Amino acid sequence: MNQKSRIKLFAYSPLKLVEKTLKSPEEIKEYADYPVVWVNVNGMEGLEVLEELGFSGFFVRVLRRFRGSKAIVLQDQILLMAHQVYRVERGLKKEKTAFLLKGNLVVTIQERPGDVFNRIREKIRNEGSVLRNSGPDYLFCALLDATVENYVPIIEEISTSVERLEDMVLKRTDRELLRHIQSIRRQTFFLRRAIFPLLESFRKIRVEGSALFGENAKIYLEDLSSHVLEVLDLIESQRDMADGLLDIYYSSISLRTNEIMGILTVVSTIFIPLTFITGLYGMNFNPEASPYNMPELNWYYGYPAVLLLMLAIAVGMLVYFRRKGWI
Amino acid sequence: MNQKSRIKLFAYSPLKLVEKTLKSPEEIKEYADYPVVWVNVNGMEGLEVLEELGFSGFFVRVLRRFRGSKAIVLQDQILLMAHQVYRVERGLKKEKTAFLLKGNLVVTIQERPGDVFNRIREKIRNEGSVLRNSGPDYLFCALLDATVENYVPIIEEISTSVERLEDMVLKRTDRELLRHIQSIRRQTFFLRRAIFPLLESFRKIRVEGSALFGENAKIYLEDLSSHVLEVLDLIESQRDMADGLLDIYYSSISLRTNEIMGILTVVSTIFIPLTFITGLYGMNFNPEASPYNMPELNWYYGYPAVLLLMLAIAVGMLVYFRRKGWI
């Protein structure tokens, strides 16, 4: 991200709401007495300000390394790192996201600015929403929920690709198609690997961080795991579809071999005997040298008889092949 | 479900039984002093009434999100969400169901009205049945049992499809057949994924909700898990069958290639040498230019000898091929 890291703040109580783009992280402290303060940061630089906001220095170091999706739960604060997935030209890419919770403060950090949290923002602006009337723990869960939800459109794109490929696989058998199918499969593997660690992270937060969540948010946390399982389920079924496409692809190649072979065989087995007969009566045995030498050539109905014979053979073959179901 | 949500109530003791379609959920309270009250609701709207019946507000929120099959066990109440499966035109579809238990009250909620619980209803009407003479915990188990049982006819339909496909796969090798087989396989995966989470839900109810179940119902709960395992077993063996069909399908294509190739080879290898011979004696070497130039053409038995030679070659080939087992 070459763009300047931007900080956006939402501070709200059921009755009041402040929504502001901050110039400096210092300003966050001014809103410390709101029941819920949510700070969204774009870009991974300047993480040391987290320490000023009261988060552990460990969190900053772990965030800098960002070794995969995981959760760290301390006495009074939580760090959850996850991957968001977005589509690039050739396939999918992972993007780092982090969620921090301490007291009334929720911080989200996105490697790449996106619109994942727009739905949350609207719910906050809506005075009657459950979110607006709940605490920071509930907001934390809702933000995670939005992140998980965000995988769904990617899976739907994959699903659309699979359907398009399903039509194509019946018509073509080139290598380009195979690569498409494989790319779909790899994307499902990629998604699975990006999402799966969330299960463990959510479990950890649920078990170790239970002091930080109210009853309401706890149930929400359990739901998050179910949500992830559901998303994994969707991915799994797309992979099944892609596997099925591969099977159809391979069987199409074999069926095509059969089709080609069938045509060759039908044409060959019809004409090869006929050509033999024409060859037979193209021989130059001298009828004058012997009465046994090709007397047919001088028969009155010789030529029509041979034509009829050949017609009969051809028709017989065709009938045979039709019965075999080859033509 | 666009239809109005309908509520049906069964309140019973060993001696008394009330069976009634309710106009409003308010009426449920009138039957509070029956030992068992079962309320079946069609449709997922108006869930807030559950709170009035004493169920936790969490349950309502969890139900609204309905993130997959799972169980939540609180101090004195249980919520179990599961998926029922029914057949639609192209494959299978999941339908949400929920089971709630609190005190003497059992509530079942179905996304789509169905006849899954008819057998339970008849058992309740039968004064001598174990169900009629047991408590709400037993009813809760029986309802779950009926839900599991309900998967069996779906599996049997699949089994019938597999048998029909087994016959077809010996006759045809087109792509339509492959898609049928794959659709069967996907249905077994689908069923497996729909049913498997029940194991965890039942385990959770057994472990965490043991205070809510009598001895009798506890044994029943264990049986439910076995039941699920048995159903999974049935599904697994259908998938084995479908995998076998796939194998037969692929081998059929290869065998057919062999068959086609065999015919081409037999016809070709018989006629190609014969045609060569006819070509040989169709050459125009001038017998008058040299005594070595095709003297056969003027032999007395030249033509019959060549015919015999060709017959001998053809018969020899046929014998050879028969011995090879190709014709």
Added chain:
Amino acid sequence: MNQKSRIKLFAYSPLKLVEKTLKSPEEIKEYADYPVVWVNVNGMEGLEVLEELGFSGFFVRVLRRFRGSKAIVLQDQILLMAHQVYRVERGLKKEKTAFLLKGNLVVTIQERPGDVFNRIREKIRNEGSVLRNSGPDYLFCALLDATVENYVPIIEEISTSVERLEDMVLKRTDRELLRHIQSIRRQTFFLRRAIFPLLESFRKIRVEGSALFGENAKIYLEDLSSHVLEVLDLIESQRDMADGLLDIYYSSISLRTNEIMGILTVVSTIFIPLTFITGLYGMNFNPEASPYNMPELNWYYGYPAVLLLMLAIAVGMLVYFRRKGWI
């Protein structure tokens, strides 16, 4: 089982032995003071008599439902349900068996009368045997052992089938053979699924029922698990063999394609050039119109030279193909 359910009793101490076919379950009580009483029941009806013998009513209900292979351990009694497997015309079938232990009483229930326990009966009759001189816990283990042992002949039958198929697969490649191989594979899956749950049942009895077994029987119980593992091992290796057969089957089809193609190619590539040559000299260019028009036809050694040329081509081809290893 439409036959009348028969009850057979063995009551023994190291010194005394009663062996009797009972008319009514009431008679069992007469032998209550023997150290070991074994009652074998054929058929699943009339299970309520178990309650009279002191077994829990739960056991009766669980037995009636018989939801798969499992063990239930109460304070002072054990129920273990398992599947026996026997061969029917097309494949294998499961049969229900149950083992109950309480005090000095061991009850076995078989859905279908069989000779599984004959070896046990003989050991009881033999005064010097360990079994005769041990308690009911040891008998319980020995009966389970006999049940596990009973799987071995089934696996041996499968092994014999595999060996027979191994010979056939080298000669034939028809679909019937494929179905045989698949049936074998399915039987190994079937057996595995029937046997595997025993591991969990034995573990449960060992852990939860340890108060019911003496040291001697406890070691026997551990051995039972090893026995099951060994049987599973045998099954696994049969499945490996069947998988190998499938591989040979598929490769046979491909090799046969190669063989057929090879013959076609050899015959075609030898005769096609020869036929071309005969065609060449079968052309009707008028030698009188020009000295360049097929002067070969009037050469003195024209015909023999062409014959020699063709012979040389054919021999050359044959040498080439032999070197390639095709003929």
Added chain:
Amino acid sequence: MNQKSRIKLFAYSPLKLVEKTLKSPEEIKEYADYPVVWVNVNGMEGLEVLEELGFSGFFVRVLRRFRGSKAIVLQDQILLMAHQVYRVERGLKKEKTAFLLKGNLVVTIQERPGDVFNRIREKIRNEGSVLRNSGPDYLFCALLDATVENYVPIIEEISTSVERLEDMVLKRTDRELLRHIQSIRRQTFFLRRAIFPLLESFRKIRVEGSALFGENAKIYLEDLSSHVLEVLDLIESQRDMADGLLDIYYSSISLRTNEIMGILTVVSTIFIPLTFITGLYGMNFNPEASPYNMPELNWYYGYPAVLLLMLAIAVGMLVYFRRKGWI
């Protein structure tokens, strides 16, 4: 084993060493005051003598049944049963071995006399070795280590076979080769199944038998597990190699099909058009009936022109095929 069961004894302290072949197990007791006494028994008969040596009667019974590889740990004694593997004509065979430890006494029982423990014997004879200066627990571990080590040469034989097959698979594609490859794969499965249970046995000894082992031997025990894992790793990589061979084998068949087809196609597509041309000018249209009837036959350069045309076609085809990479 039809040979007489032989007993060999090593009794040693750092300073003294007795090495003796015993006639009767009674003699063992004479060496009871040595710090380490190792008795190696060939053959599985006469196991009751173990009881006289102070081992539990359970051990004798378990050894007689010998149900698979496992360990039993009692208060003051250990029994570990394992399988050794040796090569027979067609594949591998399992052989029973048992290791017992009690006080200063280590007993090893081998179904078949072998030289597995020779290295141990030499270490005992060497006064300076760690083994000679350690207790019976260390000897016990060293004997197990030798048993595990003994799998390595078998795996190396397999590795040699795999390498030999790797060369052959590039030259041949007959069924015999396939069976070789499959036999290798089965041997790796066999080995895996024989060795894998040792992990559990070692774990059990480590956990339950910790009172019987000094610090030194405990570390050795942990090392034994690593050793087994390493051996399993070797086996796994041989199986990978064998799987790779299977892939090469199948692809070889397909490539050969392509090669054969290629030759047929090249020869056919070159000569079929040429033969058509010769056929064309072999037609008997009467040039005298019409000036349009095959005037080419009477052209001055007709024949050379046709020969040139055919040459051009043939060369063109050859160039085309070479560019396609087919010849």
Added chain:
Amino acid sequence: MNQKSRIKLFAYSPLKLVEKTLKSPEEIKEYADYPVVWVNVNGMEGLEVLEELGFSGFFVRVLRRFRGSKAIVLQDQILLMAHQVYRVERGLKKEKTAFLLKGNLVVTIQERPGDVFNRIREKIRNEGSVLRNSGPDYLFCALLDATVENYVPIIEEISTSVERLEDMVLKRTDRELLRHIQSIRRQTFFLRRAIFPLLESFRKIRVEGSALFGENAKIYLEDLSSHVLEVLDLIESQRDMADGLLDIYYSSISLRTNEIMGILTVVSTIFIPLTFITGLYGMNFNPEASPYNMPELNWYYGYPAVLLLMLAIAVGMLVYFRRKGWI
């Protein structure tokens, strides 16, 4: 390693730094009062000096045997053995590495001198780095981190190979290519097996050695596991790619068969009927013997008509094949 084993020492505090190549391990003791002392040893000989440095004699014995990747945690010291992987001519090779920690002393032992730790050395030389200002526990983690990091370039090499193979697989289908692909797959298996045990080792250090690590290092330890998981993830995705290549390889062979067959079929089915027609009018039926005997031969437009007919057939076939998409 035939080269002399070399010992390199870093002793540092935030303010002081000694960097020295030692002639004898005795010299280490001179630096005992530095907060962190790191000794890197090349070669596995002379391990007994570890005992003099205060490490357990067990460690020395375990290191000599070096049975696979694992960790041993004692009261006040840790030994972690791991494998590094480097590339040799044909594939990958494992190299032993060991990491020891006791008090202020960190020892690393490498079988083969390498530059894995250069980055660590530079960080130590940099006075402002976190590493320089942390304790030996943090150094221990950083060294492990460098080892894990060192796998990445190997995986990147594999990734490059995969990409190169992806291009080749579209052009060639020879066996050499298959072996390349298989070699890549085997390398991913090899890496996986080399790296996977680290997870267990890190877990063990985290759980059993928690007294030896400060908060900072503990978080680092957790990160190490994530790092390993990430590396395994990379390996997994390379294996997916290689699997995809295998699929493309096989499908290429089949597609090539189709292509070859297609050409043969097109050429054959066009020319076989034409050749039949030429054969037809090459027959020698005597037009003088009967008006029905091949009157076409004497028609005025006979020859042009036949030529037109043949042209029509050829064009028709070509149109048909183009529509089928074969040419």
